[in-house]
Amino acid sequence: MVFLEAKNVVKQYAKHLALDHVNIQVPENTIFGLLGPNGAGKTTLIRIINQITGPDSGEILLNGHKLNPSDIRRIGYLPEERGLYKKMKVGEQALYLARLKDLSRYDALKRLKYWFEKFEIQPWWDKKVEELSKGMQQKIQFVVTVLHEPELLIFDEPFSGFDPINANLLKNEILELKKKGATILFSTHNMGSVEELCDHITLINKSKIILHGPIEQIRHDYKEHLIKLDFNGDIDVLSEKLATPFKIRETQAVNQHTSAFIEMGQGGSVNQLLSSVINDVEIISLNEVLPNMNDIFIRVVQQSNQ
DSSP states (O other), rough: OOOEEEEEEEETTTTEEEEEEEEEEEEETOOEEEEOSTTHHHHHHHHHHTSOOOOOOEEEETEEEEEEEEGGGGGEOOSSSSOOOTTTHHHHHHHHHHHHOOOHHHHHHHHHHHHHHHHGGGGGGGGGGGOOHHHHOHHHHHHHHHOOOOOOOESSTTTTTTHHHHHHHHHHHHHHHTTTOOEEEEOOHHHHHHHHHOOOEEEETTEEEEEEEHHHHHHHOOOOOOEEEESSSSSHHHHHHHTTEEEEEEEEEEEEEEEHHHHHHHHTTTTHHHHHHTTTTTTEEEEOOOOOOHHHHHHHHHHHOO
């Protein structure tokens, strides 16, 4: 079921076309990656979904109905920019932001206690925001974003300012929120995080959608028919015994063995590859090489810029 949908969304600022008939469909209870280079239009789309600004044409649908002002309570938004009042104490600010989401003081304090204990940040309650590091401020913003348990969560560069340990903590929490039924729109330049977290992605460049779909399907669509063969033996012998249409692209020495990256070539099969070398080298493992999202991102953006 589609939970969030953008239909033919257009947004222009003066002479700059930020979004050009953009269409996305975010399935319910998935983590959906919204990707693109700087200035591609991602933040504009996020601001329209959050009703911070409106589209010039097109519409946003939430759970099948046109987005309206009351839907803002069903959304949690963690912006890339810090949005906390620096002179306020952490606790009173978190409580204030929770009350803006219609939580009672009792429920807000109860939930804040749970999250502050979970993140081990109780000692920060009476500190001023300006005393906290960038990463600590982002933790507070994450807590107040998810506190009212919204159906749709929008995270814009959520790992900015985090060390690897805290970034991993946040990744686990995002996955847990998905398990509990949330639909998550996730914008980042970190392609490693995309591969770890996202079920589907949409790639925007120069205001237009240039790639979209389930992430595993996209990786298969862009594969180069490359096999990684780990073996013990002489690389020259392997090269000599490889039959057409196989070709070694590169080799790497790995501990006690060698890895050869072999192009399959048209009509080539794994069985044919194995039969041509199995009597001359000791095969340790054989795996198909799928491109990572970083390589696909660069390739598709460069193609669209030509």
